[in-house]
Amino acid sequence: MFDYFYGAQAEQFSFYRVPKVLFTRDQFKDLSAESKTLYGIMLDKLDLSVRNNWTDEQGRVYIIYTIEQIMRDLNCGNKKAGQLLQELEEKGGLIERKRQGLGRPNLIFVKNFISSVDNSASSVDNSETGHFKKCQNDTSGSVLSTSPEVSKRHGINTNNNYTDLNNTYPILSGCDEEGMQERTQYEEYFRKSLSIDLLLQENPHEEETILGILDLIVDVLCSCRQTIRIAGDDKPAEVVKSRFMKLDHSHMEYILHCLHENTTKVRNMKQYLLATLYNAPATISPYYQAWVNNDFYGQN
Incomplete structure (x- = not known):
């Protein structure tokens, strides 16, 4: 059995952060909770990319996150991992994948959700x-x-x-x-x-x-x-x-x-x-x- 939290103990842990706008904005209502969680994990991986200077010729930051890694992190199968990536890319427009070929992993450009928020x-x-x-x-x-x-x-x-x-x-x-x-x-x-x-x-x-x-x-x-x-x-x-x-x-x-x-x-x-x-x-x-x-x- 797990114990309770006492005082401010919860603050000592690390968390993946999923932007609230993904749940409050109508434009993201068609995205599943799993795909939103995956996007939060990708945002967390941007830190490593920035430190490693993983950018393209236009200065855009990308991450390397394989299907196998997604399967492990989300405890899901190959088909499900592919569906979540497709959902983020085609339904949400929150990522863009670039093929490298020759058996190398795709580059994933995680897009800035702020710029997609309706500014009317x-x-x-x-x-x-x-x-x-x-x-x-x-x-x-x-x-x-x-x-x-x-x-x-x-x-x-x-x-x-x-x-x-x-x-x-x-x-x-x-x-x-x-x-x-x-x-x-x-x-x-x-x-x-x-x-x-x-x-x-x-x-x-x-x-x-x-x-x-x-x-x-x-x-x-x-x-x-x-x-x-x-x-x-x-x-x-x-x-x-x-x-x-x-x-x-x-x-x-x-x-x-x-x-x-x-x-x-x-x-x-x-x-x-x-x-x-x-x-x-x-x-x-x-x-x-x-x-x-x-x-x-x-x-x-």
Whole structure:
């Protein structure tokens, strides 16, 4: 028999992440739950492809995922594995296979589900659109222009020097206006995947911080740069974006807690947040495990 979860123990495990839009959007309603699960596994494999620089001549990332591997991972037969691939490619348009011939495995291009989401006016709530325009005006020239006020309200060291926030590290430089449509789609996606409305309800005094972090995440995902600076290192933009796509509600809670607990002098809040967001998927499990251990031994 399996035991129960206690406290935050569930946070110590690794998970495959299946985008919520695959279940909430009508355009994906014809896809089976198994094919959506397979797509989530493929998204997870993109990390390895990015690290190995598996890209074609156009810079498009691909994965190598054979029928045999799919059969093993999903515990299914050859025919079923082929059907799921066909479903993702023909019904969902979420992957594209390229034959290499000579007995070599197919290359699978996992497509960006964000770009396929209906971007008509009816698909975006008017209040969100209004907030997006407001954020664009408020954050021109700065990814997180409200950080100084937020820090004073929420206990971050008030001696921090924020004079370098306005004109350092312009993440979105080089992008044209066509990228604004993509930004709206990413903002809508992360509002749902991070449960922003719930975070605002749970933390009514953290609104500026939460919305500022949301803007920063969207800026990174829409960046046209080849590299993004994280903790002093220029990391490949696709690696950073892959990490950010793994963020969820629990990571946001963790980041807010880090901001509260921080007692050191932060000279560049934007870089501090970028590093915290980038490292959150890797550091949240040890953090919660230490928290659980502390509670356990404290009670005993």
